[in-house]
Amino acid sequence: MNKLLAIFAAGLLAAAAGAAQNSGSTTNSTAASANASGSSLGLSSGTTIDATLGSSLDSKKNKPGDRVVARTAQDVKQDGRVVLKKGTTLVGHVTQAQVRGGEQTQSLLGIAFDRAEMNGHEAPFTATIQALAAAQSSAVAGAGPVDSGIPADPSGATYGAARGSVLLGEAGTEASGVAARAGGVKGGVIDSAANAADAANSTAHSAGAVGGLTAAGRLSANSSGVFGLEGLSLNSAASNAAQGSLIVSPGKNVHLDGGTQMLLKVTAQAQ
Numbered sequence: 001m002n003k004l005l006a007i008f009a010a011g012l013l014a015a016a017a018g019a020a021q022n023s024g025s026t027t028n029s030t031a032a033s034a035n036a037s038g039s040s041l042g043l044s045s046g047t048t049i050d051a052t053l054g055s056s057l058d059s060k061k062n063k064p065g066d067r068v069v070a071r072t073a074q075d076v077k078q079d080g081r082v083v084l085k086k087g088t089t090l091v092g093h094v095t096q097a098q099v100r101g102g103e104q105t106q107s108l109l110g111i112a113f114d115r116a117e118m119n120g121h122e123a124p125f126t127a128t129i130q131a132l133a134a135a136q137s138s139a140v141a142g143a144g145p146v147d148s149g150i151p152a153d154p155s156g157a158t159y160g161a162a163r164g165s166v167l168l169g170e171a172g173t174e175a176s177g178v179a180a181r182a183g184g185v186k187g188g189v190i191d192s193a194a195n196a197a198d199a200a201n202s203t204a205h206s207a208g209a210v211g212g213l214t215a216a217g218r219l220s221a222n223s224s225g226v227f228g229l230e231g232l233s234l235n236s237a238a239s240n241a242a243q244g245s246l247i248v249s250p251g252k253n254v255h256l257d258g259g260t261q262m263l264l265k266v267t268a269q270a271q
Contacts, residue, residue, distance in 0.1 A: 041083050041116065041123050043076070048221050049127060049264040050074050051090055052136075059097045059109040059254040068092040068111055070262055073218060089117040090127075090264070095244045100252050109254040112244025113264060127264040129245035131209075134228035135259030136217045206233035219263045229260075 054069035069091055076084035096110030113127040205212070209225025219227070226232045226247075232254065235246040247254050 041125050042078055043083055043125055043266045044078065045266055047076070047078065047266040048130065049076050049084065049090070049266070050218055050221075051262045051264055053256055053258055053260040053262055054089075055258040057094070057109060057111070057254075057256045059107050059249075060099050062094045062097045062109070064094050064096060064110075066094040066097075068094060068113070070113070070264075073261075084116060084118075091115050091117060091122075092244065096246065100250070105250075107249045107251060107254045109247045109256075110244050111247070125266060127266050129234060129247075129262055130265040131211065131219050131223040131261075131263035132226045132229060132232065132234065132247070132256075133213060133219050133223075133261040135257055136261060219261050221263070223263055229256075 050073040051070040052073050054071060057068065069089060072084050072086055072088045072090065074086050075082045076088075090113055092111055092113035092115075094110065095112050096108050098104055098108040100107045111129060114124060116123045116125060205228070206226040209223075209227060211220045211223030211225075212227055213223075214220050224234075224236075226234060231249050231251050233248050235248050247256070
């Protein structure tokens, strides 16, 4: 009887060990899959993310380890589904901060992005900076509704009675004038967007820069390099998943204003 119990117990232990081994294999397989894709979010390596820097960074003031925050400027999709919604917080840190002086012939600022914050949870991912551009023009980004030039009237009746005394020909002339003014303002907003993109693309950009800004004033998905930020460049040779991206300047400082455009590129996570 005791022998049978011993055999039964041994069988249970063997089954438990096998289940644990299978579970471990599944976990390792899942982790390996996440690393191969470059992100536990399911973002494939090479996916680009249009983002905006939350607050200014400065190689004179910041130090390694300082928190860096950006936000997605539009939805990021993978295989037809939204993985990162517009406005998602992307978090990283400063990896290097150096100013020119003494034996240092240039100023440096290193930045690495490593996670996204969504609904109170953090999802790890790794991304480097593929392109930078000056903050989007407020005329392009925040164009509000067009003012028709006619004062609002809460009741409608008072306004209608007052306008009823105007001669029909005069009313027609005024209406035409309002329409022309409204059309002019709308056209001006559209022209401002196009002009802002043209201006950004025609201003100083780093050597070897590719792409630029779209008519909407955002970095195009194929852009690389720096646009509209005098003297700054991206050292792609020194950029990697561990150290992030290295922004370089021959001047005495590397400074990025809040609102600076960033085109991030998802990379494979370090093993």
